[in-house]
């Protein structure tokens with residue numbers, strides 16, 4: 438693509454994205470295509486000759502758009518927010534333009550140093566333990582996802598618990614390692630346990646209380662039983678803001694237990710971590726000083742498009758020992774000097790994108806106060822929605838709503854809730870998903886998209902009430 442053509446096509450694409458964002462509100466949120474429909478509209482073979490960018494972009498509209506579920510719609514209340522923003526999109530574009538591989542400091546010093554710097558900023562912005570700062574023994578790194586972060590934490594913990602033997606001789610012959618999480622922990626914990634070779638049977642998914650938070654007594658009881666059975670407890674994944682209901686595990690009570698039993702404490706705050714930007718929401722984070730590692734996803738609720746997951750460790754050497762490999766072809770003076778971070782040693786893959794750019798753009802565009810304002814806005818919208826649910830005798834809350842997720846249900850039972858959700862999602866007016874809490878279906882209203890305004894939430898609640906009227910309480 439020649440420079441002039443690139444400019445013309447690039448401006449056209451930026452115009453396309455701007456128009457998309459401006460008009461996304463009027464599109465049906467959930468794609469209604471049937472399986473196979475998109476492929477059927479694509480030619481069976483790739484073109485033998487190159488095509489014009491205009492033709493390609495026209496097919497984005499014609500072929501692909503019907504199969505897009507509009508995550509950036511202000512009426513998107515499903516799963517979790519995956520919010521994006523102008524500065525973040527531009528950061529991604531620049532990252533693609535530079536096309537940098539950031540595996541080593543030496544392969545692009547700015548890629549590593551900007552990342553280290555912005556992650557240090559975030560320690561202050563979220564008021565995280567200063568032990569996570571890169572200026573001491575800790576440090577932060579951008580992972581692709583919270584799933585990768587919990588796997589890295591588990592591998593570092595495994596190495597620490599086996600004094601390095603896991604990497605060298607393997608796990609055979611060692612006491613069996615046991616990991617812990619609540620029954621509400623994200624499935625990524627179970628996946629990490631499987632990948633790390635511990636075996637699913639060595640993961641204890643512990644009992645939660647009436648607000649779906651891990652019971653410290655349940656952990657303590659299980660630790661005793663496992664020790665008595667000759668097993669070696671080594672890892673707890675606590676969650677701040679569970680995926681299902683936004684439950685907050687009590688870190689201040691779990692932390693001392695972890696210390697006493699030498700468990701690595703990983704804190705998964707994938708969505709809710711962003712709330713720590715605001716001092717008034719930090720009470721959920723009490724006990725964070727016990728954490729060995731922490732992770733949150735700016736790609737959920739901090740206006741930074743996927744992928745961007747900020748992972749911190751208290752002792753970076755534990756992580757590096759677990760993941761570092763140095764083949765001859767990667768040797769270089771900067772690495773040998775020990776004066777730089779080589780982030781390939783902090784993650785599973787070797788290669789890495791310049792993700793810090795978009796995060797830096799976002800933080801600079803909004804400023805700390807701008808980000809706080811947006812988070813407060815979303816929490817206030819969710820709290821208003823929750824108040825509406827409480828005030829309507831046909832509905833009830835299914836869990837406390839500490840921040841921006843409201844789990845609720847119609848009092849008419851599972852079938853009514855399923856039907857309400859299906860009808861709403863099919864209408865295209867909004868998109869909601871569900872979970873199961875204490876055996877009953879609950880609808881999840883997740884508020885945090887960049888473009889969501891009070892009228893979108895008010896309209897959603899009006900539509901939910903409207904559909905609810907068809908069912909007896």
Ligand SMILES: *Cc1c(COP(=O)(O)O)cnc(C)c1O
Nearest residue numbers: 582583584623678679680707708
């Ligand atoms: C969304 C979520 C995850 C998984 O996030 P990925 O970045 O997609 O791996 C893990 N834990 C919690 C609590 C989440 O909300």
